[in-house]
Every structure is written in C-alpha cells, then in structure tokens.
Amino acid sequence: MLKDRLKALFKSYDPVVRQVIYEVGEIEQQYISMEKPRGIMKDIDEIITRIAKEELEKGSKKEDSSS
Numbered sequence: 001m002l003k004d005r006l007k008a009l010f011k012s013y014d015p016v017v018r019q020v021i022y023e024v025g026e027i028e029q030q031y032i033s034m035e036k037p038r039g040i041m042k043d044i045d046e047i048i049t050r051i052a053k054e055e056l057e058k059g060s061k062k063e064d065s066s067s
Helices: 002-009 015-031 040-066
Strands: none
Touching: 002 015, 015 040
C-alpha cells in the first residue's frame, strides 16, 4: 500500500519529523479532491505548532527532572 511505502521512505527520520509528515499527509488526503483548498495552510500550521509545543514541553520536563 502507498502509506506503507511512504512510511518506509521516512523510516530513518527523527520520530517528530515522521509525525509531522504523517499528519500533513492525512490533512492532504482530506483536501486532495478540492480544486482550491481553503484552510489547508492553517491546518498544516496548527499541526507544526502543536508538535513543536509538545516537543518544547518534553524538553523542558527533561531539564527539570535532571536538575
């Protein structure tokens, strides 16, 4: 299946990058049939912002626990 092939292509990437790729791919599938998809850029921005915040929080928690 195509999804499995795509996963294999990005297997060596950082897990966070793979998560972004996967979620953006899912959004793309929702909009793919539209001629002029409105809102896709906002949705992609929200994905990236959310994942970045999650990673920053994880990093902050690791720093707090190691102090």
